Amino acid sequence: MLPPHTGRHVGWLSVTAGDRDDGGPRRQWLPAAWSLALALLVVGPLLAPGYLLLRDAVSTPRSYPTDAALGLGDAAPRAVPQDGLLAALSTVVDGGLVVKAVLVAALWAAGWGAAVLTRRTLCAALGPQLVAATLAIWNPYVAERLLQGHWSLLTGYAALPWTALAAQRIRAHTGTTGRFRRPSRQHPERHYGSSEFSGPNHQTQQADSISGTGRAWAGLAGWFAVAGLTPTGSLLAGIVAVVVVGRRNVLGVVGLWVVAAAPWLVGAGLSGGGAEPSDPAGVVAFAARAEPGLGTLGSLVGLGGIWNGDAVPASRTTGFALVATVVLVLLVASGVRAVAAAGDPGTRRLRRALLVIAAVAVVMPALGATGWGVAVGEWLVTRVPGAGLLRDTQKYVALAVPAYTVCAAAGCRAVAVAVRNRAPAVEAVPLVAAVFVAVPLVTLPDLAWGVGGALRPVHYPAGWQRVAAAIDGPGDVAVLPAGMFRRFPFSGRVAVLDPAPRLLPRDVLQTGELPVRGRVVAGEGGRARDVERLLANGAAPGELAARGVGWVLVEKTTPGPLGASETTLAQLDSRYADADLALYRVPGPIDPHGPSDATHRALAIAAHLVWALCLLGGAVWSTARRARTSPVRR
Incomplete structure (x- = not known):
């Protein structure tokens, strides 16, 4: 983290002390509060009594640990460990409340994570942090996935900025040699948690180094588990971590990812559903789609382009989609140069990695929608086990959002500096930040209040519970x-x-x-x-x-x-x-399940417990002793 600014010139970060966000915990919690407010505004109608039932989204009062919920059904385990978690939690809490809580928490974490990523990689003031938080929540990707019912995918989306920060901490602690790394006293800002190494003697420094490294790995495990509520979310977080963490730590990260992804990997292996080839017709059917006035590439650049034209906000179904995309691109482009060039080597490396990930995440789905891209996709899904996870290529545009949010925040700062140079008397940062915050809200107005009211609760007829109670045999x-x-x-x-x-x-x-x-x-x-x-x-x-x-x-x-x-x-x-x-x-003897099914269930349950341990253990261990090891403000 860069030291507090004292008025000297630091490249594009030439600002006054009042622009920096060193105002203490109160100011640092404002982005979290703003993110929560936006999340509640998005899901508003769904908070009424009832259950989410919209396209692929299904919430119920109670669900059960069936073989399918554990990933052992005939089909590929696409909703694992999501269904297992709901089966466990709905025994004590209404399942509809669980889904609502997870959805609100995902949107909240997405915005807050973008703000924290911006603060730690750009030393950004409060205004740019709010810009990043707003863009992370208020964009076409979130709107379209909500309309499609992919509420659990948004947990993987929310985990991306936190995963990037956790992977960067691991890289900073271990360095490029894979050993514990002591920070430079002349440049403590080049290392996350550098103050952890400021103890009075070498033993204290080494102990803090080990402790900090352990917390970094534990944090990554926890975010892998959060993202891994669905297989696609798990892949999203794994990609970010592998790119950011550095080649010396890749094997460890891949091993940790496999552990956190155990529920669906074990389910696919035991059921065989994930090993079967997928229908090649799905490659064309799920290819990214061009929006009005935009080609496929333009739609993806604007964070839109979902395959289902019905799961699109009304404002993206007209020529206004072109206007909104151009404005979003200008917002992001205003900070690309600063993001790529400014700052200390550690955070600059992270930001450049996010830019590369964003470029690939936009270009590859666009290529996948071309004729030869479809041919490659069809070859993959028919010959490579598990490649069916890649057929909905627009899902992976989520990988571009962390870079988008950081660039928008940097652009806010850059424009504010330009405005102040021309009009020194103007309070530039608050003014420009207000404009940058308003732009996503204005260009996507129908995300508010349940994406135009589409996200609303339903009520099941009472007969469903009576049917569930009547099923009392094999x-x-x-x-x-x-x-x-x-x-x-x-x-x-x-x-x-x-x-x-x-x-x-x-x-x-x-x-x-x-x-x-x-x-x-x-x-x-x-x-x-x-x-x-x-x-x-x-x-x-x-x-x-x-x-x-x-x-x-x-x-x-x-x-x-x-x-x-x-x-x-x-x-x-x-x-x-x-x-x-x-x-x-059905009368008569029912053909029982095979003798191996009990073993398979035990293995699947064990895999879910491992995932739960990553989720809970990562949260507990990564926050342990935080008070003692928090950075010292200078």
């Missing part, structure tokens, strides 16, 4: 109508993911097939497809039982194909029926 659950998406009267106009897998205490068979842009992308659920076919053909109950099906649930109020399933249902035992739902029991 066997998986087949669901009618066929398909994974529903349009319930209580869920609104858009199609939503079937909530049955999270509402019911037994595994619900799902094919994983996704309707995207007028085509169907095949999933990995081969057994579910067989069962759907049997029901559509009116098969005998014994054929269902032979495939492990013990229950059939009919969701009456949603459209979808039923085929000749009435023939099968007439041969089943009715256990519950109302205006919304009907539950049937």
Whole structure:
């Protein structure tokens, strides 16, 4: 960290002492408070009683530790350890409240993390920190992912600035040799936590060095776990850490990442779902999309371009998207030069790494939407296990946001300096910061209040809880109508993911097939497809039982194909029926799970516990003795 400014010229950081953010804890907490206010403004309507049910987002009062929740289902473990965490927490807290709390915390952490990243890499004043926090929360990427229902992905998004700082601390403590590194007394600002080494003797310095290094690794483990609520978030944080930490620490970081990603890695290995090739049609279906007035590259530069044109704020569906993107680019471009050139070597290296990550995160998805990029993607998903995680390339634009926020903050400072040089009497920093804060809000007005009201709670009919209580025997659950998406009267106009897998205490068979842009992308659920076919053909109950099906649930109020399933249902035992739902029991012996399933569940649970240890242990250890080792203000 740079020493407090005393009025001398430090390159582009030539400012007065009043511009610096050395005003103590009160001023440092203002960005956190501002970030929380913005987060609450975004999710506002969702805070009312009820549950989030919007496209891919499903929250329920209670969920269960089924095989699918642990990543052991037929499909690839895309919601692991998210579903396992909800199954555990919803036994003591309403699951809907958990999802709301995680979403608010993710947006809060994203803004606060951007402010802290700006403060520690630029020694920025309060105004530029608020600029960074605003841009981290208020941008098209956040809006589109909220509309798509990717609430848990935003935890990985929020972890990126904190992951970058943790990786930089590791690099600063160990240096390029991989050994504990004592800071230069002449340039303590070149090392994070340099005051930790200012003890009276060498033993104290070495102990503090070991302690600081341990806290840095523990902090990284914790942020890996936060980001790893979904596999994609885990990949995002892993990429940032590997690029920032330095080549001497890469193996350690990769090993730590594997430990924190254990739930979905173990689930994919045991279930085999992640090892199967993905449908190549998904590469085209999930490719980044051009917005009005912008090509694909321009949309991605503006942090937009999600594949689903329906999951886009209204302001991004007209030519105004071009105006908003140009303004955002100007905001970011105003600080690129300063970010790349200014500061001490350690923080300059970090900032340049973030710039490189941002450039790649924008260019690669744009290339992936070209003809040859699609061909490469199709080759990857059909031949490389797990490559299906890469098909929604626009997700990875999240990697550009840390650099965007730092550049916008630096641009705010640079413009303020230029304004003050021309008009010394003007309080430039507050004025320019107010403009820079207002720009994202004005150019994306419909992110406010639940992205234009789309993010609102729903209420499940009481029959769902009665059905869950009625399922008291072995066997998986087949669901009618066929398909994974529903349009319930209580869920609104858009199609939503079937909530049955999270509402019911037994595994619900799902094919994983996704309707995207007028085509169907095949999933990995081969057994579910067989069962759907049997029901559509009116098969005998014994054929269902032979495939492990013990229950059939009919969701009456949603459209979808039923085929000749009435023939099968007439041969089943009715256990519950109302205006919304009907539950049937499949008679006869149900084919039990294999003998290895108990072992697989034990391994999956152990992997989840390891992840939880990273999450909790990282938080506790990284904050231990913080009071004694906090930097000394000079």
